[in-house]
Amino acid sequence: MTVLAVLRRVLPALGLPAVLFAVWWYATADSTDFFVPPLSTILEAFGKVWTGERLLSDVVPSLLRLAAGYLLAVVVGVGLGLLVGLRRAVRDVLEPVLELFRAIPPPVLVPVIMLFAGIGDTMKVIVIVSGCVWPILLNTVEGVRAVDEVLSDTCRSYGITGTARLRHLVLRAASPQIVTGMRQSLSIGIILMVISEMFAASNGLGFTIVQFQRSFAIPEMWSGVLLLGILGFLLSLLFRFAENRVLAWYHGLRRARRAP
Amino acid sequence: MTPAALTTEAAGPAGAGTGPSEAPGRRLPERAVAPLRGLAGLAGLVAVLEVLPHTGLVSADYLPPASKTLRALWQLLAENTFWTALGDTLTGWGLGLAISVVAGVAAGLVIGTVPVLRAVTASTIEFLRPIPSVALIPVAVLLYGADLRSKLLLVVYAAFWQVLFQVLAGIQDVDPVADDTARSYRLGTWGRLRHVMWPTALPYVMTGVRLAATVALILAVTTELVIGAPGVGHEIAVAQTSGAVPQVYALVLVTGLLGVAVNLVARAVERRALHWHQSVRTDAAAS
Amino acid sequence: MLDVRNLRKIYTGRNRNVEALRNLTFHIGAGELVCLVGPSGCGKTTLLKCIAGLLDPTDGEVLLEGRPVEGPPPGMAVVFQEYGRSLFAWMNVRDNVALPLRRKKLGKARTRELVDHALEVVGLADAHQAYPWQLSGGMQQRVAIARAVAFEPKVLLMDEPFAAVDAQTRAELEDLIRRLWRELGVTVLFVTHDIDEAVYLGQRTIILSTSPTVVQEDVTIDLPDERDQLHTRSSPRFAELRAHVYEQIQRAKHHSGDTGDQMADRTPGPTLQKTEH
Numbered sequence: 128m129t130v131l132a133v134l135r136r137v138l139p140a141l142g143l144p145a146v147l148f149a150v151w152w153y154a155t156a157d158s159t160d161f162f163v164p165p166l167s168t169i170l171e172a173f174g175k176v177w178t179g180e181r182l183l184s185d186v187v188p189s190l191l192r193l194a195a196g197y198l199l200a201v202v203v204g205v206g207l208g209l210l211v212g213l214r215r216a217v218r219d220v221l222e223p224v225l226e227l228f229r230a231i232p233p234p235v236l237v238p239v240i241m242l243f244a245g246i247g248d249t250m251k252v253i254v255i256v257s258g259c260v261w262p263i264l265l266n267t268v269e270g271v272r273a274v275d276e277v278l279s280d281t282c283r284s285y286g287i288t289g290t291a292r293l294r295h296l297v298l299r300a301a302s303p304q305i306v307t308g309m310r311q312s313l314s315i316g317i318i319l320m321v322i323s324e325m326f327a328a329s330n331g332l333g334f335t336i337v338q339f340q341r342s343f344a345i346p347e348m349w350s351g352v353l354l355l356g357i358l359g360f361l362l363s364l365l366f367r368f369a370e371n372r373v374l375a376w377y378h379g380l381r382r383a384r385r386a387p
Numbered sequence: 388m389t390p391a392a393l394t395t396e397a398a399g400p401a402g403a404g405t406g407p408s409e410a411p412g413r414r415l416p417e418r419a420v421a422p423l424r425g426l427a428g429l430a431g432l433v434a435v436l437e438v439l440p441h442t443g444l445v446s447a448d449y450l451p452p453a454s455k456t457l458r459a460l461w462q463l464l465a466e467n468t469f470w471t472a473l474g475d476t477l478t479g480w481g482l483g484l485a486i487s488v489v490a491g492v493a494a495g496l497v498i499g500t501v502p503v504l505r506a507v508t509a510s511t512i513e514f515l516r517p518i519p520s521v522a523l524i525p526v527a528v529l530l531y532g533a534d535l536r537s538k539l540l541l542v543v544y545a546a547f548w549q550v551l552f553q554v555l556a557g558i559q560d561v562d563p564v565a566d567d568t569a570r571s572y573r574l575g576t577w578g579r580l581r582h583v584m585w586p587t588a589l590p591y592v593m594t595g596v597r598l599a600a601t602v603a604l605i606l607a608v609t610t611e612l613v614i615g616a617p618g619v620g621h622e623i624a625v626a627q628t629s630g631a632v633p634q635v636y637a638l639v640l641v642t643g644l645l646g647v648a649v650n651l652v653a654r655a656v657e658r659r660a661l662h663w664h665q666s667v668r669t670d671a672a673a674s
Numbered sequence: 675m676l677d678v679r680n681l682r683k684i685y686t687g688r689n690r691n692v693e694a695l696r697n698l699t700f701h702i703g704a705g706e707l708v709c710l711v712g713p714s715g716c717g718k719t720t721l722l723k724c725i726a727g728l729l730d731p732t733d734g735e736v737l738l739e740g741r742p743v744e745g746p747p748p749g750m751a752v753v754f755q756e757y758g759r760s761l762f763a764w765m766n767v768r769d770n771v772a773l774p775l776r777r778k779k780l781g782k783a784r785t786r787e788l789v790d791h792a793l794e795v796v797g798l799a800d801a802h803q804a805y806p807w808q809l810s811g812g813m814q815q816r817v818a819i820a821r822a823v824a825f826e827p828k829v830l831l832m833d834e835p836f837a838a839v840d841a842q843t844r845a846e847l848e849d850l851i852r853r854l855w856r857e858l859g860v861t862v863l864f865v866t867h868d869i870d871e872a873v874y875l876g877q878r879t880i881i882l883s884t885s886p887t888v889v890q891e892d893v894t895i896d897l898p899d900e901r902d903q904l905h906t907r908s909s910p911r912f913a914e915l916r917a918h919v920y921e922q923i924q925r926a927k928h929h930s931g932d933t934g935d936q937m938a939d940r941t942p943g944p945t946l947q948k949t950e951h
Contacts, residue, residue, distance in 0.1 A: 162529045219424035224432050230646025232605040234612055235620065235639055238627035242449045242635075277759035280728050284752040285774035285825065295773060299764050314519065321521045325613055333521070340525035348525050355522035363516075376764040376805060383807040 164346045173350035181335070186354075189332040192248060193320045196255025200312060204260045205305060208267025209293065212301075218268065229265070233258030233315065234322045246327035254323040259312040266308025270301025303377045306370055313366055317359055332358075451633045459633035460640060469622070476607055476618035476645070479535055483542030484603045488596055490543070491550025498551075499558030500576060500584065516552075520545040520606060524613055533615040542606045546599035553595030557588030593660050597653035604649050608642055619645070675739060675861050676702040676725070676829055682733035683720055694720045696886035698734070702829075707855050707862045709872035711919065712882030712890075713927045718865045721887070722833045725863065726752050738829065751822035755834040757815040761806040767793070768802040771821045778825075792824035795857070796850060812843035816850070823854060829861045837867065845903050848875055852901065869923065873897075873915050874906060881919060883926045890926045893919060 152166040177186070211218050211225075236257050237250075244250040274297060282288070282296050298305075324333030336351035338344075371378065436453040439445050451459075463469045498504045520541055527537035561584055569579045611620025619642055626634040683695040694717040702708050712718055723729040725736050727746040736743040738750065751774075754760045761770050771792055775785045793799050796816040806814050815835060822830055832851075836844040848871060855862050866872050872879045873895055881890040895915055897906060906912055 216424065219421045220428035220431075222421075222428070223425040224428045226647060226650075227429075227643050230650060231639060231643040232608045232620075232646065234605075234609040235623060235642050237612070238623055238635055239639060241627075242632065275759045277754055277756050278762070280723075281752070281754065281760045283728060284726050284746045284750065286746060286748055286777055287774065291777065295762070299762070302764075318519045318521045321519065321524075322609065322613060325521075325524070336525050340528060345529070348529075352522045352526060356518040359518045359522075376807075379805060380763050380807045 162345060164349065168346045169349045169353065172346035173353060176347050176350050177354055185330050185335050186332055188248075188330050189320055189324065192251045192323075192331070193255060193316050196252045196320070197259055197312065197316045199252065200256045200259035200316070201263055201309060203256065204263030204308065204312075205267050205298075207260075208264045208305075209271060209297065211264070212268040212271030213297070225264070229261045233319055237323060237326050241327065251320070251323040251328070251331075255316050255319045258315045258319045262308040262311035262315065263305065264308070266304045266311075267301060270304030271297055273304070274300045303374055306374060310363075310366060310370070313362060314359070317355075317362065321355065448632065451636060455633045456636040456640065459631075460637035463634065463637055463641075472617060472619050472622045473641075475535075475616075476604075476611065476620070479538040479542060479607045479610075479616070479618060480600075480603050480649075482535075483539050483607065484546060484596075484600055486539070487543045487546035487599055487603065488550050491547050491595065491599070492554055492592060494547075495551050495554025495558065495588075496580060496584070499555055499588075500580060505555075516548055521609075524610070527610070528614055533617075535616065537614055538607055538610045538616045538618070541610045542603045545606045546603040549599040549602055550592070550595040553591040553598070554588055557591030558584055560591070561587045590661050593657040597650075597657050600649050600653045601646070604646055608645075675704040675706075676863065677737040677740075678721075678725065678734070679737070680734035681721070681724060681731050681736065683717070683724060683729070684732045693886040695724070695731075696888050698882075698887065698889055700880055700889055700892060702861060702863060704828075704861055705859050707852070707864065707875060707877050709876035709879045710863065710865045710882060711867065711869060711872040711879055711923065712887070713884050713923055714867065716882045716884050716926070717887045718867070718882065719833055721882075722752075722831055722863070722865050726750060726831050728752075749828040751825045751827035751830055753815075753818050753822050753830070753832045753835045755837050757811065757818050757835075757838070758806070760818055761814060763806055766803050766805050767798060767809075767817050767820075770806065770817055771824050774821060774825050788824045788826065789820075792820040795823060795854060796820045810843075811839050812847065815839060815847060819847075819850070819854070823858065823860075827860060829863065832862065832864045834866055835864075836871070844871075849903065851875065856899075869916060869919050870907070873912060873919060874901060874903075879919060881922045881926060884928075891922050893922075 148166075155163055155165045156167070158165050211221055233254070237254055240250055240253050240257065244253050278296065278300065282292055287295065320331075321333035321336075324331035325337045328334040332351065332355065336348055336355070339348035339351060433453050436450070436456075438452075440447040440450050440452045523541055523544055527540045531537040531540065565583050565587075566579065569583045574582065607618065608620040610616050611618035612624055613620075615621050615624065619638060623635060623638045623642075626632075626638060678701075679699050681695055681698040683693075685692040685694060698721060710718055710721070720729065724731045725743070727736075727743045727750070730744075738747050741747075762773070765773065768789060772785055772789045775788060780788070789802075790799070793802055796819055798813065798816050798820060801809060801813065806817060809817070818835075836847050839847065851862070851864070852875060854860070864872075864875055866875075876895050879893045879895055881893065882888075883890040893915070897909070897911060897915070
């Protein structure tokens, strides 16, 4: 691909964000509003605050909690989802209960979880799990239910049952749906990571931002908001990258089906 | 002559019947089985929540027995403050939802019908979408403090994306042949919008409204909880700090029931609005 | 090899029962290639699924080498009509063919040998790295056949495998099946709605009545063993047999197990004597 071709693809993609950035810059350039400082000030604060030691002492712990909570949610969500999806009786019994739990806005559970788990890292991880598990669980159930009947018969006739069937048929066939759930859970995880830290923490991204807000360190606060946005963007990019590799077969299949 | 396999299949003649079978005559009507099992599940949950604190496995301070929670709920319903809080939550939710739907549909239609805009904004939307709404919480606190406007800021921010996304997916789904036909009849932008794009996009819009309704409730309650804007979420924070544990659980239950109610109503509205609409699309939210 | 005795299958729906198969009895000897034909809706697929152990019969039994079939027996492989849906989209051709062999625990070398041979025999040796959705319909069905062949089954069941494939590909695949059958010596039960195909392929053709199904007739196809699309299909004997089968199916459409027209008989009827040329 020539440089020009690459540019032609990348520029429109960067175009509007760059424009928006420029608008933000110029709109606030002369701002004297205490609460909305100029973008240049924010960027300056960004450089000062989020480099060096703070990266290690605040950003890393937050990300570690997110990773722990997210991975736990995946394990629990997929495991429970398999159980519920494969057995109709289990699904019938648990469905109303699950619907009720899933309708509770996850942040609302923070006070409850704090009763059990105190205010340490455990609490935050549990909060993240309590919110992230639902999209994964529900999508796993959907995916497991939708396994193709002909494929299922094929496996039965070749004697592929039990664990082998779970591994080679059920999980693989449901994986596109599971990945959809995992993608939704990622956004939820980031939100809960921040909220749990806003409630009670001694370090972390959310904690730091709230500290800045409370002590009226406004440019620093905004820089934290900016960082959150960038983090969200980077994580979703990472996810997309991983998804394209794991679900390469699925994307190929969809493309082949769409072509006449 | 007959082996052990004297079975009947509870399936149609499509050749699909597999799985456990029951002797005829002892079977409940099929339609009643699932709801009954569901009720059993709920009953089981209540039973567990009642018994567990009594057994001492979990301290009754952290998890009051279900009966206590339900009694606290009953008492709540008699208090004026509860109903005011509920009203505040629903106001914020409803207003925020309305604003995001209008803005989302308008923005979606504008972006969708102008091809240049669509190409240019595609990446921006992908860029802005993952920005977590919680990032705006400190901003909201600074700008508006603990009142309705903070709630609206967060609700609209989160719900708007849901609607926008669905509208854009709907417009993308428009049959190009139909669009070209409309163009050849010189229908103009407004005409195309009305006769080609809107009917195709409508199911997507309804899905968007449903998703937005759920998200709006979550954000409303979250804002109340974290910032202290008036509403059920704030009541939870108050109950928690004053150590009224059964009340905390009762209020959490209320939010859960609210969520279920919003979901059911939204689905019912979606079905009603699409009752006469022939839609052969798959749920864009699932992709 | 394969015995079907008094097979009966009733589907119980919410309001009514449907008797798909009334009473089916026939025998398939080892190494035979037998076709099953019948009018639409006569339960061919139901019958095949019962034989494959994927469906439990209401009455009667299926015996594989004298042992009753209760659930999919080892030693049987099925090729379905919907090839797209019977292959694993996330595995390439080679892995698709090899998967059922893993359970047999034959060791890497032997598995590789079987897979290679199977792919070569169906003509897909070059495509072994491809994914199913990258292949045409005919090639996908070849993968399914290769998978069945590599499995080294005693009985190969095929449920209208070429119905969803274009005519030219179908002709190639028919010849492939005959070739495989002769080279591997496997017993084949081939279900089809295509009369020409049934006569061209089989040593015997079992004609089913309409639902509730019984065996209408068991026709011996006495065409020579060496068959090819051009010459066999234009031979007079082929035309006679074909006409007879067609006639029987037309009768089958009006007769069923209800009208007592049951001839579970292996000898050909008087109309089918070979005419002297």
